[in-house]
Amino acid sequence: MSKAYFSIANSPVMAAVCGLAICAVVVQAIVFFRVAWKHALELGYTKSDLVRVVKSSAVFSIVPSLPIIISYIILMAVLGKYFAWLRLSVIGSAAYETMAAGMAASAFGYESLGSANFTPNVFGSVMWVVTLGVFLSSMVALFLKKYDRKMKAITSKADGFGTAIPGVMFMGMIATLAAPYLIDVTNIPSFGAIVVSAITMIGLSVLGKKHKVIKEFAFSVSMLAGMVVACLITAWL
């Protein structure tokens, strides 16, 4: 049965405003891309170097984008075709949008997203909650200029330690991202995916020293190897 608020959620007006917002982000990305491309050429990269970066980044991004479609199917049933399209194309992530929509639904007295049959007014409020939820997080970016200047001043100090700061920060960042998966040793498909993808990456990096093309796709191939191993282990278990 179609929900009453879907006449709003799937309306041409909604399609137009959501499409406009997505276009704005695409324009932002195009502008940044052009500025960075020009600067990279000034720094000494060749056009073919940059094409390699584009190819590698594009190929890598395909696989992690696919699960977003499943989140889209889930969110579409609650937020309608276009608002779910906007939220998952830009700004958020599958995990955040599902969490935010769930929190908004429960704040308005609905047990779960699946059971949510909003009134048009509540649907309007849910849209506001989901949008405002990430507003302050994005506004933090407005302080990046001051922070970047400060960091540049610290890291460029010739006292020896300053130059080591980005390296330590990098290690801290990747270690924090990896930790929950590194301790999850009883989850054999997950652990197998880590081990196999790491070994594949190390092997391909060695080969990539001789053949540039291998290095270009080493990351994507390693990720796929890990995913395939996860499937095989699950089937075997």
Next chain:
Amino acid sequence: MEQQSRTLDQYSVFDDKIHRLGIISTLAVWLFFLLVPMVVTLYFKLEVKPLETLWAAAPLMLILMVTGLCEKFSMSPIIGPGAVYLASSTGNIQNMKLPAALNAMNIMECEEGSEKGRAIAIIAVATSSFVTTIIVLCGMLFLAPLMEPLMNNPVITPAFDNIFPALVGPMVIPVVLKNLKTASLPVILSIVFALVLGSLYSTVQSIVMVGVILISLGVYRMVWRKKTQKESVE
């Protein structure tokens, strides 16, 4: 000398341009984001109660502000502010934009936070966001019904359930093994935090990130000071 100072000028011109673009475009993009609920509310004459809505949004706003602050301030010195501005608007930061930027910097052999790395990371993040936008658009238009049975196939599901572990392997392990000395403390600290916090870890991950970075920097600074004092005495 002249060449060097010109290059330095060029760098600061680029940084200034990126920050100006970043701030203006972030505000512009947000205008469009806010326009969506605003236009729908006004056009369909919806009765949205401002206080009730703000009250419902407040916990999300606060949690995400703290995590957003930690995430952006940790990432900026590594992939550069330009890539962070863009990732902030385009979303999917940790599972897509950050690995894409790190992968591109690795291919081009750029150091973390270097001028070259900053430019390359922007190109990678922009490309990644174009791909996601196209795929989700296809999903909305026709791909979703076609993909649903495939993605829910029990044989294939584990592949998508384990995307992040499959990303951790190539993104983290080779780097850690190559820099064991620098990596050992952050890795041990993160593992301890993950063990202590359990399921809460994912909620406060960005805050843990800042904690791990600050503790590691503090310890390494202490070790470095002792080492330089010892060397000057000798």
